[in-house]
Amino acid sequence: MSATAQLEEAQPADAAAASALARLGRGHAGAEGALSIAKVQPMTTARALRGPFDYTLPEGLRDGVDIGSMLVVPFGRREVLGVVVGLADSSDVAEEKLLAPLRVLDEGPPALPVDLVALAEWIAAEYCSTIARALALVLPPGASRRLSGRKRRAVERPRHLAVGTRSPSAPELTDEQAAVLAPLIDALDAGRCEQRLLHGVTGSGKTEVYLRAAASALEHDRGAIILVPEIALTPQIVGRFIERFGETVAVLHSRLTPGQRYAEWRRLREGEARVCVGPRSAVFAPIEDLGLIVVDEEHDASYKHEGDPRYDARDVAAERARRSGAVLLLGSATPRAETVHRVPASRLARRVDGRPLPAVRVLDMRGEQQGLHPLTAQALAEVRSARGKAIVLLNRRGWSNFLSCRSCGRVWSCPECDVALVLHRSGGYLACHHCGHRESAPARCDECSSTAVARHGAGTERLQHEISSVFDDGSFPVFRLDADVVAAADSAPARANADEEGGVGALLRRFEAADCGVLIGTQMVAKGHDFPDVSLGVVLDADATLRFPDFRAEERTFALIAQLAGRAGRGVHGRVLVQTIAPEARAIVHAARHDSDGFIAGELDRRRALRYPPFSHLIRIVCSAEESPPARDAATELRERICASAPSLDSSVLGPAALFRLRGRERQVLVVKAPERREALQVVGEAVQRAAAGGSHAGVSFSVDVDPQ
Ligand code: ADP
Ligand code: ZN
Ligand code: ZN
Numbered sequence: 001m002s003a004t005a006q007l008e009e010a011q012p013a014d015a016a017a018a019s020a021l022a023r024l025g026r027g028h029a030g031a032e033g034a035l036s037i038a039k040v041q042p043m044t045t046a047r048a049l050r051g052p053f054d055y056t057l058p059e060g061l062r063d064g065v066d067i068g069s070m071l072v073v074p075f076g077r078r079e080v081l082g083v084v085v086g087l088a089d090s091s092d093v094a095e096e097k098l099l100a101p102l103r104v105l106d107e108g109p110p111a112l113p114v115d116l117v118a119l120a121e122w123i124a125a126e127y128c129s130t131i132a133r134a135l136a137l138v139l140p141p142g143a144s145r146r147l148s149g150r151k152r153r154a155v156e157r158p159r160h161l162a163v164g165t166r167s168p169s170a171p172e173l174t175d176e177q178a179a180v181l182a183p184l185i186d187a188l189d190a191g192r193c194e195q196r197l198l199h200g201v202t203g204s205g206k207t208e209v210y211l212r213a214a215a216s217a218l219e220h221d222r223g224a225i226i227l228v229p230e231i232a233l234t235p236q237i238v239g240r241f242i243e244r245f246g247e248t249v250a251v252l253h254s255r256l257t258p259g260q261r262y263a264e265w266r267r268l269r270e271g272e273a274r275v276c277v278g279p280r281s282a283v284f285a286p287i288e289d290l291g292l293i294v295v296d297e298e299h300d301a302s303y304k305h306e307g308d309p310r311y312d313a314r315d316v317a318a319e320r321a322r323r324s325g326a327v328l329l330l331g332s333a334t335p336r337a338e339t340v341h342r343v344p345a346s347r348l349a350r351r352v353d354g355r356p357l358p359a360v361r362v363l364d365m366r367g368e369q370q371g372l373h374p375l376t377a378q379a380l381a382e383v384r385s386a387r388g389k390a391i392v393l394l395n396r397r398g399w400s401n402f403l404s405c406r407s408c409g410r411v412w413s414c415p416e417c418d419v420a421l422v423l424h425r426s427g428g429y430l431a432c433h434h435c436g437h438r439e440s441a442p443a444r445c446d447e448c449s450s451t452a453v454a455r456h457g458a459g460t461e462r463l464q465h466e467i468s469s470v471f472d473d474g475s476f477p478v479f480r481l482d483a484d485v486v487a488a489a490d491s492a493p494a495r496a497n498a499d500e501e502g503g504v505g506a507l508l509r510r511f512e513a514a515d516c517g518v519l520i521g522t523q524m525v526a527k528g529h530d531f532p533d534v535s536l537g538v539v540l541d542a543d544a545t546l547r548f549p550d551f552r553a554e555e556r557t558f559a560l561i562a563q564l565a566g567r568a569g570r571g572v573h574g575r576v577l578v579q580t581i582a583p584e585a586r587a588i589v590h591a592a593r594h595d596s597d598g599f600i601a602g603e604l605d606r607r608r609a610l611r612y613p614p615f616s617h618l619i620r621i622v623c624s625a626e627e628s629p630p631a632r633d634a635a636t637e638l639r640e641r642i643c644a645s646a647p648s649l650d651s652s653v654l655g656p657a658a659l660f661r662l663r664g665r666e667r668q669v670l671v672v673k674a675p676e677r678r679e680a681l682q683v684v685g686e687a688v689q690r691a692a693a694g695g696s697h698a699g700v701s702f703s704v705d706v707d708p709q
Contacts, residue, residue, distance in 0.1 A: 038065055038101070039086035042075045043132050043144065050689075051131065054091040055082075056098040068110035068117050070143060071101040081144055083135050084110070085117055111140055113269070113286050119320055126319075128619070128685040128704040129309035137309070138284045140269070141261035164242040170211065177205055180346035181212050187327050188216045188291055195318065197298070197339055198331040200348030201357060201594070202566025203530070206331045207237055209348075210294045211244050213329060214275055218248070222291025222326070223274040227282055227313060229300035231255070232486070232504040233527040237296060241277050252278035252285060280305060280313035283320060290324040293317045297528055298330035298339060299559050304709040312707055314339075333566055334559035334596055337603040338614040351570070358537065358574030360565055360592040364583045370458070371466065376538055376577050380467070380518065383536050384476045388572070389511075390536035392520040393564045394463050395544055397482040398422035398431070401457035403442070407450035412442065418660040423455060424484065425462070435663045460484075463520055463540070471518065479511045481521035526564040532571030537564050543582035551612045552709065554587040558599050561591035611673060613707065616652075619672040619684050620705040623656075623697075624665040632656055634691060634700040635668040641687035642672065646679060665701075681706065 039052040055073055057065055065071070065084060073082040079102060091098060105111065112135075120134040127134075136144075173181065180198060187194040200206045214224040226241060228234045231253040242249050250264040250273035267273040269286040276285035280303050283293070295303070295314050303313040314330065321328040330339055351357070363373045372380070383390045402420035403412045412421045414432035421430035421439070429438045444451045458466075464480040472478050481504065489503020504524075511519045512531055519525055545557045561578055568574035580588055590599035608615050623634040635656035643650045652673045659667040674680030688702050 035087035035089050036062060037088040037091045037098070038069075038071070038084045039088065040071060040073055040082035040101070041085050041131050041135055042073060043081040043083065043136060043139075044075070045130075045133060049130075049132075052085050054088075054093050054098060056091075056095070056100050058100050061101065061104060064104055064106070065101075066110045067114045068112035070105040070111040070139070072103040072105065073101045074099050081105070083112065083117065083139070085121070085131070085135075105143075108270070111143070112138060113288055115288075115320075115323060116284060116286060119284075119316070119323065122319060123309050123311055123316065125685070126315075126681065127309040127311050127706045128681060128688060134309050137281070137311070138286075140265050140286075142258045145258075164239070164246075170215075170244065171208065173208065173212070174205065174350075174352060176348050176350060177209055177212075180348060181209055183346070184209075184213045184327055184329065185216050188213065188220060188222075191220075191325055193322055193325045193327070195321070195328045195343045196330070197335055197343040197345040198329055198348065199335055199340070199345045199596070200331065200333060201351060202333045202563065203351040203353065203355075203570050204333075204348035205352040206296070206348065207240055210296065210329065210331065211240065213292055213294065213327065214241070214245070217291035217327075218245070218274060220291055222289045223287035224276075224292040224294070225282055225285050225287060225290065225317070226275065226277045226294045226296065227280060227303070227317065228277060228296045229302045229527060230279055231277075233508075233524055233529075234296075235505050235508070236530055237528065238277050241275065245275055248273050249275045249277060250285070252276060252282045254279070283313045283316050290320065290326045292327050292329065293321045294329045294331065296331050298332045299334050299336050299555075300527075301556075301709055304707075308703060310703075310705045310708075312709070315707070334562045335600070337555060337600050337607060340600050341604060341614045353571060355569055355571070355574075357594045358565055358569035358576050360561075360576040360578060360594070362583045362588060362592050363577055363579045365579050365581045372540075373577070373579050376540075376579060377470070379536055379538070379575070379577060380471055383518075384471055384473075384516070386535070387516040388535045389514075389516055389531065389533050390518045390538065391525050391534055391564065391567050392463070392467070392518060392538040392540065393523070393525050393560070394458070394460050394520065394540040395522050395560065396457070396459040396541070397433075397461065397484055397522055398459035399425040399461045399465075400455035401459065403430070404454050404456065405445035405448060405450055406452035406454050408445060408448040410445055410447050416664045417662045422459065427484075460521055467518060467520060475516075477514055477517040479507060479514075479517060479519045479521075481507055481519060481524050483522070483524075485521075486524075523560060526560055526567065528563075529567055530570060531567065534568050534570065535572045535574050537568035537574070537576040539564050539576070539578045539580075542578045542580040542588055543585060546582060546585055546587065551607070551610070554585075555603060557585070558587040558591050558596075561588065562594065562596065565591070565594070611675075617674045617677045617680060617706075618708055619674065619680060620708040621670045621672070621684065621688065622659065622667050622703045622705070623670075623700050624662075624667045624703070625700045626665060628658070628666040628668075630697060630700050631666050631668045632658075634697045634702070635670050637697075638687050638691050638702075639670055641690065642670075642683055645687065646683045649674060649680065649683065652680075 036057050038055045038057050040055050041051040067084055069084040071082045072079055116138040120138050124131045124134040198206055217224045228237055238251055250268050252264055268276055276282050295317055305311045318328055400423040403423055412430055414421055414437050416437055417432055417434045419434055421432055424431055428441050430441055431438050460482045464478055468478045486504050539561050546553050565576045568576055623631045625631040639653055642653055655670040656668040659669050672680055688704055692702050
């Protein structure tokens with residue numbers, strides 16, 4: 001079939017054959033009797049359409065095109081970007097019907113390394129997505145914009161890398177560090193594929209272990225990927241890698257300009273850079289002969305990608321490491337129960353500086369006024385008189401959580417989503433934290449005209465105001481860090497002078513440089529910061545995250561408190577206060593004791609009893625539409641399809657159940673809680689593809705989330 005005919009009949013993919021060819025590797029196109037058929041995956045987003053499609057390669061193109069090449073191909077009536085996923089010497093399609101590519105987009109070697117093409121195929125199957133969507137993850141930055149044939153402008157290196165002063169000397173390892181490093185070096189020496197969890201308390205020097213492992217990979221002429229939750233929030237770790245390894249480090253993150261991103265990608269592709277530090281998407285860095293993948297703060301939620309394919313960078317890292325024969329090193333002070341269950345652990349039980357972890361005191365807020373507990377207020381006052389530093393965590397931004405009319409009871413909610421709007425007082429607007437809708441803050445109720453508008457609850461904006469008005473006497477600054485501050489700092493004109501970290505980096509550095517003060521904010525303040533002079537950590541409303549209807553709520557709460565506690569008492573004596581109305585909650589009790597083993601053991605027991613991961617595999621399917629009935633019909637049909645093809649799953653499919661309306665769409669969810677992963681993935685993937693392609697659910701979108709977080 002020609003691409004057009006194949007498109008019309010929408011034949012199922014010959015993906016297995018394409019993968020088999022992909023595995024044959026490179027070098028075929030250039031060989032004697034070069035292969036004349038390219039199996040091309042067009043980069044379209046339609047779920048119903050499955051490639052690859054055959055194209056004929058004219059003589060002149062045969063030597064230059066290989067698996068991983070990017071082409072512009074005629075497709076239906078359009079010209080689209082396509083990726084070569086296989087080569088063959090014949091096609092089932094009659095020769096005269098085959099079309100030829102219009103252009104090759106590669107500059108030099110094929111755009112994509114062959115192992116990334118194969119990894120994309122794995123992702124498409126593993127996350128019930130499509131190959132085109134998975135390939136979009138591994139394409140060079142800006143690839144889709146090159147369809148127009150526009151030439152790239154001269155590429156610029158990111159500024160922090162241009163100079164960044166190299167000091168390759170490393171500190172002497174502590175005994176604990178040396179002990180956890182030894183098996184990693186052994187595996188790297190032997191070229192053995194191995195997974196390790198580095199379970200080390202906050203401040204135990206995990207980064208130094210990553211650096212040494214990366215150095216060993218480089219000595220063996222192999223590359224390394226270091227995944228971090230968010231570059232802007234963890235500039236220190238990037239700095240340490242650049243300091244140690246210099247130009248061989250490439251940094252990939254969203255704050256780079258498109259030209260900078262491409263320059264870094266190209267340096268990796270050409271082997272000029274062999275170490276890549278970046279957030280989850282850096283797991284796709286085009287590094288050949290990969291020896292090591294590190295996932296720092298492996299518990300962090302940002303490793304899960306929220307767009308389709310909903311991949312989990314930790315699992316992709318594990319798969320890529322397995323395929324490359326590389327070492328996978330997952331580091332955290334608060335690892336996930338799944339990781340502890342699956343991966344052998346090495347421990348770092350003590351902080352490098354020998355200081356104890358800070359004492360944590362839980363403050364019962366039942367029966368107390370909202371806001372700061374008297375002991376918290378007193379502790380902050382003490383820090384101020386000692387000219388010290390404190391960090392206060394309140395995991396909610398804005399001024400008030402919601403507004404209501406005191407006379408008619410109306411609650412201001414989002415027109416597109418069934419959620420309350422949050423007041424942002426300094427900006428003078430109400431915002432939906434789900435879809436981004438904004439409207440001006442009301443002076444009166446539109447329903448009854450009353451001017452008595454009540455503000456409920458407090459977020460970081462209000463907390464900053466309250467703490468400033470009590471504690472900031474002009475010499476004790478109050479800093480705030482949350483998504484609003486970040487967005488404002490990034491859009492300010494001053495941004496032009498800031499470096500690639502943007503406003504967050506500048507703000508963190510100001511707090512670090514100040515001789516005293518308080519940093520308040522959302523979970524951003526609990527990330528891996530290493531400030532040596534913070535003596536007080538405070539968590540407000542510590543049980544807020546427990547109230548989410550999610551089996552990971554306890555784990556998240558534990559991690560948040562333990563991580564915040566980890567910021568205090570590095571270099572000075574530290575203590576932590578945790579305000580809560582649930583002082584007996586397991587997550588809070590264990591976090592207060594720094595008892596991650598006890599917490600994880602309990603968590604695994606609970607999950608075993610309830611059949612949650614790692615004792616089952618969850619697949620969440622959301623059907624959404626403008627109206628409820630079509631969404632519900634689609635979900636019901638899916639359920640029937642799944643149960644018909646795998647009757648054993650019958651008791652494992654929960655729903656359909658309604659979710660709250662989001663971005664103007666009614667949603668119905670199905671959750672499959674499967675004992676066996678492969679079968680469930682296949683059955684769900686097929687059911688969704690058939691329902692989406694069937695044509696009876698016009699206007700319904702399907703989204704599949706495997707291992708939802
Ligand atoms: P973690 O990531 O485990 O919380 P870090 O890697 O941030 O800990 O290390 C904490 C501090 O200890 C850092 O300032 C780091 O430079 C320092 N450090 C790490 N290892 C050593 C060592 N072997 N000797 C001296 N200082 C070290
Ligand atoms: Zn009213
Ligand atoms: Zn909304």
